[in-house]
Amino acid sequence: MGVFERFLSLWVALAIAAGVGLGLVAPGAFAAVADLAVAGVNLIVAALIWLMIYPMMLKVDPRCLADVGRKPKGLALTLVVNWLIKPFSMAALGILFFEHVFAGWVPMEDAQQYIAGMILLGVAPCTAMVFVWSHLTDGDANYTLVQVSVNDLILVFAFAPIAGLLLGVTDLEVPWGTLLASVLVFVVVPLAAGVITRGRLMARGGAAAVTRLSDRLKPTSIVGLLATVALLFGFQAETIVARPERVALIAVPLLIQSYGIFAIAYGLARALRLPHPVAAPAAMIGTSNFFELAVAVAIGLFGLSSGAALATVVGVLIEVPVMLSLVAFANRTRGWFPAAS
Numbered sequence: 001m002g003v004f005e006r007f008l009s010l011w012v013a014l015a016i017a018a019g020v021g022l023g024l025v026a027p028g029a030f031a032a033v034a035d036l037a038v039a040g041v042n043l044i045v046a047a048l049i050w051l052m053i054y055p056m057m058l059k060v061d062p063r064c065l066a067d068v069g070r071k072p073k074g075l076a077l078t079l080v081v082n083w084l085i086k087p088f089s090m091a092a093l094g095i096l097f098f099e100h101v102f103a104g105w106v107p108m109e110d111a112q113q114y115i116a117g118m119i120l121l122g123v124a125p126c127t128a129m130v131f132v133w134s135h136l137t138d139g140d141a142n143y144t145l146v147q148v149s150v151n152d153l154i155l156v157f158a159f160a161p162i163a164g165l166l167l168g169v170t171d172l173e174v175p176w177g178t179l180l181a182s183v184l185v186f187v188v189v190p191l192a193a194g195v196i197t198r199g200r201l202m203a204r205g206g207a208a209a210v211t212r213l214s215d216r217l218k219p220t221s222i223v224g225l226l227a228t229v230a231l232l233f234g235f236q237a238e239t240i241v242a243r244p245e246r247v248a249l250i251a252v253p254l255l256i257q258s259y260g261i262f263a264i265a266y267g268l269a270r271a272l273r274l275p276h277p278v279a280a281p282a283a284m285i286g287t288s289n290f291f292e293l294a295v296a297v298a299i300g301l302f303g304l305s306s307g308a309a310l311a312t313v314v315g316v317l318i319e320v321p322v323m324l325s326l327v328a329f330a331n332r333t334r335g336w337f338p339a340a341s
Contacts, residue, residue, distance in 0.1 A: 011226055012320050019230035023237025030234045038181065045231060046185045051224030053131045055217035057194025058210055074278040078147050081265045081286040082125040083158060089260065090122025091166045093253040102249055110307045114250055116167055117298050117311025122257070123163045125151050126288035127186050132225060133284040136327045140277035145191065147285055229320050236313045250314040258322045262287040276337040280330040288323055291316045
């Protein structure tokens with residue numbers, strides 16, 4: 001790892017500070033950027049995520065995708081954690097903290113809003129950013145793609161029923177345009193670009209040419225991550241500064257959920273003796289969230305200034321620092337797992 005990657009946590013902290021500062025100084029500029037959206041997908045954020053994901057998509061070899069079916073344990077693990085554990089543990093933690101532990105500190109109406117926002121995060125496993133975390137743990141790009149794709153397919157059918165059940169809402173309206181556009185923009189487009197580029201490079205210079213381009217684009221991927229962090233924090237700068245104590249309270253159960261889900265998934269992966277390039281991304285998918293969808297649904301159901309929207313935003317705030325700490329942990333514990341075949 002180069003100096004830039006080795007001190008990534010420091011650069012992320014600086015990006016967070018820069019985003020909040022710029023958001024307070026120039027809120028109009030960030031509001032204008034926030035309006036540049038199609039079907040709920042912000043175009044600027046989409047471009048930055050492409051910068052992050054494209055180098056990783058170069059590693060995807062379509063010929064190897066068929067081999068994933070011969071190693072189903074990793075896929076089964078992420079599906080069980082994401083759909084049978086994560087949504088319900090998030091709802092339970094939200095109720096525990098905001099109906100009991102923090103009951104005297106937060107009005108009940110606000111508490112219910114925060115619980116709703118956390119539930120929406122819990123029902124939305126990660127789509128785009130997991131490719132970044134997989135890349136940083138040297139994960140199997142082909143297997144990660146299959147894990148994300150299957151989760152996205154289930155998400156289309158399971159998001160509304162599970163969220164409706166946990167929220168107690170029978171007429172939950174899912175922004176299907178945002179859901180489908182997000183999958184298209186954050187997975188299909190960069191995947192197609194990566195596969196096409198890989199094919200051309202393989203024809204001209206073989207695997208060495210693909211590796212050279214991927215290595216040259218690593219700084220671009222990190223810059224895309226930092227710019228995305230700064231932009232997201234800039235969008236919510238005024239909310240963060242205006243209600244810091246509420247942000248801290250919401251962060252507590254979200255942190256417990258994130259580290260708890262990772263511990264469950266990573267521990268099961270070790271028990272199943274999965275290779276580390278499969279185990280690390282499998283645990284990361286459940287830990288991270290599809291925050292674009294969660295934020296969009298919270299705003300659509302409860303309003304832009306609602307407590308539910310605030311809770312989903314706090315999920316965005318803690319995600320990058322938490323995931324970077326877990327990336328570091330996963331890299332240090334590579335020896336816990338058998339070598340990849």
